[in-house]
Amino acid sequence: MKKNILNYLIAFFIIISLNFFVPRLMPGGPIEAIYGSEVLLNISPETKEAIISSFGLDKPLFGQYFQYLVSILKGDFGYSFYQNSPVLKVILNHLPWTLGLMGSALFFSTSFGILLGMESGWKRGSKIDKFLLNFMIFSASFPSFFIAILFLILFGIILGLLPIQGARSIYSNLGGMGSIVDIIKHALLPMASLIFVFTPSTYIITRNSMISNLAEPYILLAKAKGLKETKIKYYHAGKNSIIPVMTQTGIRFATRLITGALFIEIVFSYPGMGSLIYNSIQLRDYPVLQGSLLVITILVLVVNIILDFFYKKVDPRINYAY
Amino acid sequence: MLKVENLVTRYGEKRILNKMSFKLDKGETISVIGESGTGKSTLGFAVLGMIGEVSENSKVEGKIEIDGFDINKLDKEDLRKLRWKKVSIVMQNIDDALNPTITVYKQIEEVLDKQENRNKKIIDILKKIDFPLNRKDAYPHQLSMGERQKILIAMAFISNPEVVVLDEPTSSLDTETKNKIIAIIKKLSENKAVILLTHDISMAKKLSNRTLVLYGGTTVEYAETKKLFKNPRHPYSRGLIRSYPDSSRTKDLQGIRGRAEFVKTGCPFYKRCTQAIDICSIKKPKLLKRNGSFIACHRGGIIPLIKMEKISKNFGKLQILNSINLTLFEGETVTILGKSGAGKTTLAKILMGLVEKDSGNIYLENKEVKRFDAEYYKKVQMVFQDTRSSLSHRMKILDIVMEPLVVQDIGTRQQRTGKAKKVLSEVQLPSSRSFLNEYPHHLSGGEIQRIVIARALMLEPKLLIADEPTSALDASVQAKILKLLNNIQENRGLAILFITHDLDLAKKVSDRIVKLENGIIS
Numbered sequence: 001m002k003k004n005i006l007n008y009l010i011a012f013f014i015i016i017s018l019n020f021f022v023p024r025l026m027p028g029g030p031i032e033a034i035y036g037s038e039v040l041l042n043i044s045p046e047t048k049e050a051i052i053s054s055f056g057l058d059k060p061l062f063g064q065y066f067q068y069l070v071s072i073l074k075g076d077f078g079y080s081f082y083q084n085s086p087v088l089k090v091i092l093n094h095l096p097w098t099l100g101l102m103g104s105a106l107f108f109s110t111s112f113g114i115l116l117g118m119e120s121g122w123k124r125g126s127k128i129d130k131f132l133l134n135f136m137i138f139s140a141s142f143p144s145f146f147i148a149i150l151f152l153i154l155f156g157i158i159l160g161l162l163p164i165q166g167a168r169s170i171y172s173n174l175g176g177m178g179s180i181v182d183i184i185k186h187a188l189l190p191m192a193s194l195i196f197v198f199t200p201s202t203y204i205i206t207r208n209s210m211i212s213n214l215a216e217p218y219i220l221l222a223k224a225k226g227l228k229e230t231k232i233k234y235y236h237a238g239k240n241s242i243i244p245v246m247t248q249t250g251i252r253f254a255t256r257l258i259t260g261a262l263f264i265e266i267v268f269s270y271p272g273m274g275s276l277i278y279n280s281i282q283l284r285d286y287p288v289l290q291g292s293l294l295v296i297t298i299l300v301l302v303v304n305i306i307l308d309f310f311y312k313k314v315d316p317r318i319n320y321a322y
Numbered sequence: 323m324l325k326v327e328n329l330v331t332r333y334g335e336k337r338i339l340n341k342m343s344f345k346l347d348k349g350e351t352i353s354v355i356g357e358s359g360t361g362k363s364t365l366g367f368a369v370l371g372m373i374g375e376v377s378e379n380s381k382v383e384g385k386i387e388i389d390g391f392d393i394n395k396l397d398k399e400d401l402r403k404l405r406w407k408k409v410s411i412v413m414q415n416i417d418d419a420l421n422p423t424i425t426v427y428k429q430i431e432e433v434l435d436k437q438e439n440r441n442k443k444i445i446d447i448l449k450k451i452d453f454p455l456n457r458k459d460a461y462p463h464q465l466s467m468g469e470r471q472k473i474l475i476a477m478a479f480i481s482n483p484e485v486v487v488l489d490e491p492t493s494s495l496d497t498e499t500k501n502k503i504i505a506i507i508k509k510l511s512e513n514k515a516v517i518l519l520t521h522d523i524s525m526a527k528k529l530s531n532r533t534l535v536l537y538g539g540t541t542v543e544y545a546e547t548k549k550l551f552k553n554p555r556h557p558y559s560r561g562l563i564r565s566y567p568d569s570s571r572t573k574d575l576q577g578i579r580g581r582a583e584f585v586k587t588g589c590p591f592y593k594r595c596t597q598a599i600d601i602c603s604i605k606k607p608k609l610l611k612r613n614g615s616f617i618a619c620h621r622g623g624i625i626p627l628i629k630m631e632k633i634s635k636n637f638g639k640l641q642i643l644n645s646i647n648l649t650l651f652e653g654e655t656v657t658i659l660g661k662s663g664a665g666k667t668t669l670a671k672i673l674m675g676l677v678e679k680d681s682g683n684i685y686l687e688n689k690e691v692k693r694f695d696a697e698y699y700k701k702v703q704m705v706f707q708d709t710r711s712s713l714s715h716r717m718k719i720l721d722i723v724m725e726p727l728v729v730q731d732i733g734t735r736q737q738r739t740g741k742a743k744k745v746l747s748e749v750q751l752p753s754s755r756s757f758l759n760e761y762p763h764h765l766s767g768g769e770i771q772r773i774v775i776a777r778a779l780m781l782e783p784k785l786l787i788a789d790e791p792t793s794a795l796d797a798s799v800q801a802k803i804l805k806l807l808n809n810i811q812e813n814r815g816l817a818i819l820f821i822t823h824d825l826d827l828a829k830k831v832s833d834r835i836v837k838l839e840n841g842i843i844s
Contacts, residue, residue: 227432231432
């Protein structure tokens with residue numbers, strides 16, 4: 001475990017270093033990188049000098065790098081001039097929405113995928129299995145934004161059941177329970193789209209893994225032992241079938257965060273990290289972009305650490321892999 | 323306690339077990355032996371009512387009764403409740419039989435349901451099998467093969483079932499661990515009915531009272547274990563025992579000719595059997611009781627090829643042979659060991675009809691031999707002690723080898739030549755034109771020996787009398803000739819009466835050794 005954490009620390013260090021150096025490799029000077037190319041037309045050389053020295057950009061590269069590391073550790077991610085607010089504060093305004101949306105979507109899609117996958121694998125070749133398998137392959141072949149738009153039109157506009165944009169009703173003075181219900185109502189459609197898109201891969205992996213586990217001699221022995229069907233299904237075969245799901249979730253978390261957050265949030269104008277990144281790209285708000293990427297990377301690392309921990313709980317053999 | 327009657331199992335079209343029947347009482351162990359793929363594991367699964375779990379389009383007919391319950395008639399739920407309470411199994415595959423992500427303790431515990439004293443029970447049995455208690459919470463991959471096997475055995479016995487199936491319980495273990503496991507099984511299986519499925523003959527010997535030999539899903543022999551291993555009656559049982567290394571046997575290993583094939587009609591073994599006759603390929607032999615054991619063979623088991631009864635011979639006043647009794651079975655090598663002048667060669671010559679006996683009878687395939695005619699020599703041939711002088715130096719190799727066919731007036735010259743070439747290649751000699759036209763004095767001692775053996779084999783005899791066949795050869799050539807004889811025996815079921823004064827040699831080549839001394843056999 002210690003070795004593991006060290007590995008993650010090294011990964012983290014490499015990432016923040018890249019985050020520092022990559023922008024400096026971009027064409028144009030740091031001022032353009034920070035404020036956009038238009039800025040050069042509007043400032044005098046003196047102002048430019050002043051800005052450069054105020055940011056410490058005239059110091060040697062190593063000194064700047066050290067300075068950067070210290071500020072990151074202090075929680076200083078820079079300042080957004082478009083938003084006129086520290087980057088960290090901007091990010092922290094958007095992050096909870098994404099975390100809530102993504103977290104619940106991931107939770108539900110993984111749960112559904114695992115449960116349905118186990119059921120399907122256990123009854124391989126049955127009508128239920130065939131239906132589920134076809135449905136999952138069907139739904140997996142849609143891009144996430146298409147599903148989102150479809151849901152939005154169907155449930156939001158045609159049926160008018162749910163709000164179609166934002167994370168909560170603006171200008172409403174809902175308090176307590178009312179506001180929670182309101183937030184859930186707003187989250188339902190984006191969440192449903194995410195679940196719809198995420199579930200198939202978990203389902204298919206669980207099903208396949210279940211089928212191959214069911215052919216193992218220990219399942220035959222479990223049956224010979226006269227164990228109850230539920231115990232064989234969930235305890236003996238099921239538990240081992242979620243191992244590949246866990247690995248896969250860790251690996252795909254990053255892509256899911258981006259695709260999920262970016263596309264879905266934009267379609268529903270949901271004020272999460274996706275919308276923030278999208279807007280920042282359009283406005284060329286580089287400090288926010290840089291900060292967001294850093295936060296996402298950290299998130300991915302944290303999720304992987306947590307999964308690693310559970311992975312070892314589920315599969316004791318993994319300790320030997322290091 | 324366990325009764326299996328006319329058990330038939332099929333996977334799809336293929337019949338795996340064919341009308342198997344046996345009974346097993348408390349405290350008894352039955353070994354079921356046979357090569358891989360013969361249906362041993364299928365029997366194990368059938369006893370647990372699990373044929374359907376192993377393969378979807380499978381069928382079971384017949385009766386398996388455990389403690390009054392007919393396994394094949396119970397519904398799924400009753401069957402589930404019966405499993406492990408009445409009947410348990412140690413499965414073959416130690417590697418994957420334990421769930422990799424559950425501790426072994428929990429895997430044992432789950433068969434005890436929610437019994438109150440289950441912890442004590444588990445600890446007790448782990449102590450009994452000598453399993454280190456501090457390792458009980460280990461995962462399977464952290465244990466050695468032997469330890470995993472112990473866990474599987476503990477699991478099978480802990481619920482105190484009446485019938486336990488052990489499917490190759492030691493197949494992937496080293497000898498030391500294997501012996502420990504055998505001791506453990508012995509200790510635990512008191513008061514149980516145990517079915518031991520194995521190809522390990524030494525284990526079957528140590529653990530079981532009775533042994534059933536399975537070939538192609540059919541019971542070919544069923545007898546008391548001691549009796550069966552000492553004196554196997556079915557050619558397949560003998561082949562199986564011969565091919566299994568055993569430190570108490572000095573003869574070289576022999577296999578069984580051919581390979582296991584699925585046979586639709588007739589005796590499942592007839593293609594590989596060296597004593598098969600016409601009926602064997604047409605009709606399936608029934609399992610019949612003979613001398614206290616059961617055997618399924620049209621010929622009643624391995625046939626006594628030649629039987630000598632009270633053979634006596636005097637040369638003047640000198641008594642050479644005094645009432646000799648000796649029987650040779652099909653496919654076995656018997657050595658007559660004795661000093662020079664003990665009468666070994668005289669006995670051989672009597673068998674060949676070269677010396678007349680004073681009294682006594684000779685039976686060939688259970689028929690008394692009245693005259694030594696051409697028919698007799700088709701079945702009995704000899705390799706003489708002084709090989710070089712047993713070949714005419716004026717005949718070419720081809721003519722020498724062909725001569726028996728000429729004498730018996732069998733075939734055309736072309737056919738005889740063809741046969742000669744085939745037999746020469748069987749004894750690993752060239753069959754080129756130049757070689758066939760050689761004279762014997764051009765050949766080495768080893769080659770001469772092979773020529774003589776080839777000549778003896780031309781008539782496809784059932785008995786070969788070999789009188790000191792290697793005494794003139796150096797050790798390495800001797801080794802080759804003996805291996806050759808061994809292989810010919812494996813392929814043709816040839817019985818060999820081997821005559822020598824060399825005890826070490828006798829041990830190496832023969833199934834049985836008899837001593838000829840003062841005219842008496844012992």
